Amino acid sequence: MTTSPAIDPSKFDKLTEGSATILFPKNKVFYNPVQQYNRDLSCLAIRAFTELYLEENLAKKRKRNKQPEQNNVEAETIVEEDKLKAQPYAKIMEALSASGLRAIRYVKEVPLVDSVVANDLSKDAVASIDMNIEYNGVGKKVKSNQADAIQYMAQHRDEYHVIDLDPYGTAAPFMDSAIQAIKDGGMMLITCTDLGVLAGNGYPEKCFALYGGSNPGGDATHEAALRLVLNMISTTAAKYKKAIEPLLCLSIDFYVRLFIRVHTVPIKVKELASNTMLTYKCSGCYSTADQPLGKISSNKRGNKKFALATGPPVGAQCSFCGYTNHIGGPMYGGSLHNTDFIDRILELESKADKDIYKTLPRVHGMLTMAKNELDTHFYFKPSSVSSVLKIPAPSIDTTTAALGNLGYSASLTHAVPNCIKTDAPWEVIWFIGKKLAEKCQLDISKLRVTTAGYKILTNESIGKDIDLQKLKKEAGKEEMDELEWLFQPNEVSNELKKLRTIKIVRFQENPTKNWGPKSRPN
Missing domain, CATH: 3.40.50.150 (Vaccinia Virus protein VP39)
Structure with missing residues (x-):
């Protein structure tokens, strides 16, 4: 220099x-x-x-010059040679x-x-x-x-x-x-x-x-x-x-x-x-x-x-x-x-x-x-679902297992930790929430009737078209209890668990004291 x-x-x-x-x-x-x-x-x-x-x-350029087509190996070699030049x-x-x-x-x-x-x-x-x-x-x-x-x-x-x-x-x-x-x-x-x-x-x-x-x-x-x-x-x-x-x-x-x-x-x-x-x-x-x-x-x-x-x-x-x-x-x-x-x-x-x-x-x-995010709109926190329904917060593994067993995909997001993207409609998410409430034996009578959680838990139209018995049969798990099967780990939840357990830096650690956006320069 x-x-x-x-x-x-x-x-x-x-x-x-x-x-x-x-x-x-x-x-x-x-x-x-x-x-x-x-x-x-x-x-x-x-x-x-x-x-x-x-x-x-x-x-x-090759197309304009009408160069003959090569196989994949030859084509890649030519491209690399052209790039070097x-x-x-x-x-x-x-x-x-x-x-x-x-x-x-x-x-x-x-x-x-x-x-x-x-x-x-x-x-x-x-x-x-x-x-x-x-x-x-x-x-x-x-x-x-x-x-x-x-x-x-x-x-x-x-x-x-x-x-x-x-x-x-x-x-x-x-x-x-x-x-x-x-x-x-x-x-x-x-x-x-x-x-x-x-x-x-x-x-x-x-x-x-x-x-x-x-x-x-x-x-x-x-x-x-x-x-x-x-x-x-x-x-x-x-x-x-x-x-x-x-x-x-x-x-x-x-x-x-x-x-x-x-x-x-x-x-x-x-x-x-x-x-x-x-x-x-x-x-x-x-x-x-x-x-x-x-x-x-x-x-x-x-x-x-x-x-x-x-x-x-x-x-x-x-x-x-x-x-x-x-x-x-x-x-x-x-x-x-x-x-x-x-x-x-x-x-x-x-x-x-x-x-x-x-x-x-x-x-x-x-x-x-x-790269591994689903190409869908928006994500949600399982803790937000539990907050509405007044039930213990389910883990990501539990929620994604249910989504997978119901035939849907799920992924994490780069934007926020502990959130899920899915191609499942919200009706399915609330159906899973109702099953979580059933699993933890929530006493619905203790909820205020004006709350969103009470109205969802008592809404019989949510999930009425979901046939758990049929889905269990198709999965070859007829002998299992409905709730036990619904939250059983599967390929979808296992893939997310694998991604969450590998050692990759997802979010910024505080590099300096009082870090963040600085004031506008003079």
């Missing part, structure tokens, strides 16, 4: 993260050490994306760069990056970026820029392969110009730290103003936050005939981080309505029901036909407990993750240098959890 005579490192604090070392003026430029996990993951994700983008373009090509825009740390790490750690624009509105921040560019010897690839990020991106249409938006608070104001500046097939990395608005229920009017929807709250409030951000991005993109493809969407500590691709595909834009939903949530038992805003069907030729959705799925009062249903959304109703993309990052993570990437255990843990 060469240092200019004009820079006296002794006058600054040195901070090394990844392969970059920055000179850090106190109280001048915003730096949050807690977000090293964010930056480590971003470097790996950009590397995975740039390799994927290159492979796609090499495949298109490839020159750095990716252009990255870091819209809110602060110290330039992230931009410097990108050019040092991602081989296919050609250039990075490290932009900031602050004069002091740009001076710091320039100093750190020179100190790290990356001036040929990283260029600083002082500008309003919104105006700058709007003036550079279809220019960047990757755009990183990591603001203090919401990314909503930057989204329109970012969508214009991203190339077709490019990737956007988006952070929102305003979870008090996004995932809380104290500011529904502000959440709607920023993201075009409201969070219904409840156990799955962090997943709803992700879906609200995706809705804001997808509706913005649709105005420019672009559609989004979520690759990896994570709720992390005090913020959400989304990795999405943007494609100019008008047919996908037409699917936006059917991928957008309202959510009805009961105020008494917290059960949910989803209402898509569009419907897709196919004619005899296989062509898609788009129409209005029918609904609503529930009435004004909950069918389980009679309490009032509230409406959340609109929000994104599609998949949150692309498992193939996650596999690419995990492969890079397995080979990454632990001295550079200090948070690899958590990258592996959180991505493993995300």
Whole structure:
């Protein structure tokens, strides 16, 4: 590393993260050490994306040149040879760069990056970026820029392969110009730290103003936050005939981080309505029901036909407990993750240098959890079910065993510990709750008749179509007691138990005293 005579490192604090070392003026430029996990993951994700983008373009080139098809082994060999010959090509825009740390790490750690624009509105921040560019010897690839990020991106249409938006608070104001500046097939990395608005229920009017929807709250409030951000991005993109493809969407500590691709595909834009939903949530038992805003069907030729959705799925009062249903959304109703993309990052993570990437255990843990999540909407805590019914809280193993024996799937979630995602409807969840109450011999007469729990336990329509005797017979367990069989471990519960017992870091340990989101920089 060469240092200019004009820079006296002794006058600054040195901070090394990844392969970059920055000179850090106190109280001048915003730096949050807690977000090293964010930056480590971003470097790996950009590397995975740039390799994927290159492979796609090499495949298109071979197709244009009408090269003969090879078998799988030959094709993989040719792809690897082409990749080795490839020159750095990716252009990255870091819209809110602060110290330039992230931009410097990108050019040092991602081989296919050609250039990075490290932009900031602050004069002091740009001076710091320039100093750190020179100190790290990356001036040929990283260029600083002082500008309003919104105006700058709007003036550079279809220019960047990757755009990183990591603001203090919401990314909503930057989204329109970012969508214009991203190339077709490019990737956007988006952070929102305003979870008090996004995932809380104290500011529904502000959440709607920023993201075009409201969070219904409840156990799955962090997943709803992700879906609200995706809705804001997808509706913005649709105005420019672009559609989004979520690759990896994570709720992390005090913020959400989304990795999405943007494609100019008008047919996908037409699917936006059917991928957008309202959510009805009961105020008494917290059960949910989803209402898509569009419907897709196919004619005899296989062509898609788009129409209005029918609904609503529930009435004004909950069918389980009679309490009032509230409406959340609109929000994104599609998949949150692309498992193939996650596999690419995990492969890079397995080979990454632990001295550079200090948070690899958590990258592996959180991505493993995300990869194994069911592609369904929302999760719930078994303790929330027990709280409504006034029964002892069942374990995850007990709850997932019942779901599995009733023919449903279940998974954990990356967002919150001790929660379950399932493809079972809420009627099945409350049926299991009633059986748990029966198992612990709950005295229903001691419950107040106005409570949601009493109304559910005395609601005979819940589970009336579930034939335990038939299910037992099909499982070859006719001799077993109904309750004993219902909560007996099975493949579904065993798989979750295995995932919970392996030693992976799922959630952040407190790295420093009073850690968390810091105040806005001066």
